[in-house]
Amino acid sequence: MNYIIFDLEWNQPSGMERSKDMPHGEIIQLGFIVTNDSLELLHREELTIKPEFYRHMNPYVSTLTGITQSDIDAGIGFAPAMERMSEFFGEATALITWGDDDMPILHENIDFHGLYDLDLPVHYNLQRIFAAQTNTDRRQIALKTAAETLGITDEIKAHDALNDAYMTYLIAQKLDIPAGIRAYTSEPSVKKKKVVQPWEAVLPLCTANFPEKIKPGTLSLSCKKVRMCCPKCGNIVTGGEKVRQGKNSYVSVSECSCGRRFLRYSLSGGILNAACFAMTNEFEKIYRSRLKVREKNLRHREAQRRAAAEKKKDD
Secondary structure (H helix, E strand, O other): OEEEEEEEEEEOOOHHHOOOOOOOOEEEEEEEEEEOOOOOEEEEEEEEEOOOOOOOOOHHHHHHHOOOHHHHHOOEOHHHHHHHHHOOOOOOEEEEEOOOOHHHHHHHHHHHOOOOOOOOOEEEEHHHHHHHHOOOOOOOOOHHHHHHHOOOOOOOOOOOHHHHHHHHHHHHHOOOHHHHHHHOOOOOOOOOOOOOOHHHHOOOOEEEEOOOOOOOOOHHHHHHOOOEEOOOOOOEEOOOOOEEEEOOEEEEEEEEOOEEEEEEEEEEOOEEEEEEEEOOHHHHHHHHHHHHHHHHHHHHHHHHHHHHHHHHHHO
């Protein structure tokens, strides 16, 4: 297993800027460290991100982090930043942060920017492992306090994403991470009864597999390359407009001389599976509902773009 220890800094909204889709802040700095299973440092990197919504640097955040307006104006996009970190994701990768604040912000920003195909590795809060292995009852422990407890005396400027990630790395080196992960538990949740989906209950008419692995974010383009033949008449069914059905899947409808077809494309284990089904009322309902969701999202994004444009004009 390799570990990616990362930290985030984000610009905070104020006043009328606040968005209900990203109420807590927009990420402006990402620092991450990559290690092997022995916690040997393999790579370290810091990326400054240009915000798309909270574009004006909050004075408090600037004072705290040292990040300036000119810094974020010269930054890269959020999507390229996440793509860069995801280059180090593997089949056995774990994300590690100090505290539980970064992951909710990360998910909020991923959703806001529409990176639905980004598959994040499992995450562990090192703060909890530290508390368990040092027999402390405190759940909220400052990074500096934890470092001092373990005898780490490195003087590193706080509230810098890469510096905080590096300090988290130094703390991780002092702990038994494999044991901490084995003992790692989360709040118990009610186990929901599995609902059998119609594509699990109905045998696909045909399936096509892509032999090469597909990178996250390219699923929609890969779906367009699929060419399936209707098993009844042999005609090619490529599907019409493809609509997102889940995090890693799309659905579509195709007209064939022998009837309508429901097509589903899903990414699993890096392999794209494309299945063709005879249309049913249930499949029709699924497709219509996904169209409505997509149209709602498009209207919302257009409203956000207009609001941002108006704000820029006023400025």
